[in-house]
Amino acid sequence: MNNTVIRCVYDGKRAVAVGTTTKNQIEGLLDLVDLHLHGADVLDDTAVAPDEVVLLLVQDDPDTEAEGALRTLAAQLKAPFSVVLKRLTSRGEVLPISGGGLDDLGDHEKYRYTEWRQYLLNLGEQPPALVARLLAAVPREEFRAYPMLTRTNWWSLRLEGLEVAQVGPRQGRLDVGRDYEGRSGPERTTWLSIVPEGMLQVTDEDASVTRAAAAINAFADAWNEALTDQPAKQKEHTLEARVLRGLVPVHASTGRLELLQPSGDLRVNWGSQFPTRWGRTASNAGRYLDALMRDGSTPWALELKTEGSAGVAGYYRHAVGQAVLYRHFIRQAVHLAPWFDRFGLDHTACRAAVVVPEYRAETAAWGERLQRVCEVFDVELITVPERYARAGVLTA
Known part of the structure; x- marks a missing residue:
């Protein structure tokens, strides 16, 4: 099984067979719906049923994230046709998948999100003092705090959406970007020109906060300058x-x-x-x-x-x-x-x-x-x- 998407006719219906990742499988359903909306009832000069299409989920395991997502999408579709879901196994079996959407996502134990409620409720109305001090020391409207919703009272600090730090109540770290295959992207290259060691620790000591704020301000100036030297891309x-x-x-x-x-x-x-x-x-x-x-x-x-x-x-x-x-x-x-x-x-x-x-x-x-x-x-x-x-x- 691979990530190849196969478009075909199955039992007289427009169909697609999709394997591997959840992302590819979900995208396969959206593409199938789009094709049928705009391709009417003909596929490569072959007439297909106008009122039904088929998605073949190439997968052995039942009740996966992909299967659940596809069930939800098929059930939410309000089009002149319906999507029938089937599972195609490595043994060549074509098995039916329930036509109903997931109606039990409220079961936090089954779907493994029990602890999320406490993370969310522990955020409080404002960030901890260390985050507030950094915000005050970097007085730029584009420098914002984002709550990290699955880590207790930790916050992501970002410049116009670009993360530069993760900070908790008493400590945190500054860093920008990652190296990929030994190469640094433009954001990280600019950051390393300001902080050659890459990662910078920050604590609630005054000197540490001052150093962290200076690094963020210097990076913001350098990054804005770098952006002016290239065509403005959408991000x-x-x-x-x-x-x-x-x-x-x-x-x-x-x-x-x-x-x-x-x-x-x-x-x-x-x-x-x-x-x-x-x-x-x-x-x-x-x-x-x-x-x-x-x-x-x-x-x-x-x-x-x-x-x-x-x-x-x-x-x-x-x-x-x-x-x-x-x-x-x-x-x-x-x-x-x-x-x-x-x-x-x-x-x-x-x-x-x-x-x-x-x-x-x-x-x-x-x-x-x-x-x-x-x-x-x-x-x-x-x-x-x-x-x-x-x-x-x-x-x-």
């Missing part, structure tokens, strides 16, 4: 950071969405990287939502994408599946209701949206196609001004 972490500090006008059908909680002078980006589950998994790590915003008491799960080397077609389309899965988990996560109650939110009413920069003329046709996929999954497509997605100093 997802940049767009996310600006959405979560209220700079970006995010307009849904119900009106402009608001931050979970006005941050005031704290410079805290609430609503980032909310953890979710998509199905059964042995991993302790969650699937993290880009941004959680609100319209009154209604939470909105936002999946953000920007244009990159992958273009906009399939890459943006696959975001629809993620938005559906995040929404479904939040609606069912009764165990985490106390955290939503803290913000005055009704988690059972969660809505979902894909947020992307405004299309260029040459990619506008893909926007129309994406809109149709969003509609059949009851996901809103929201576009925002393109300049908010560009890395570098934000200009008027």
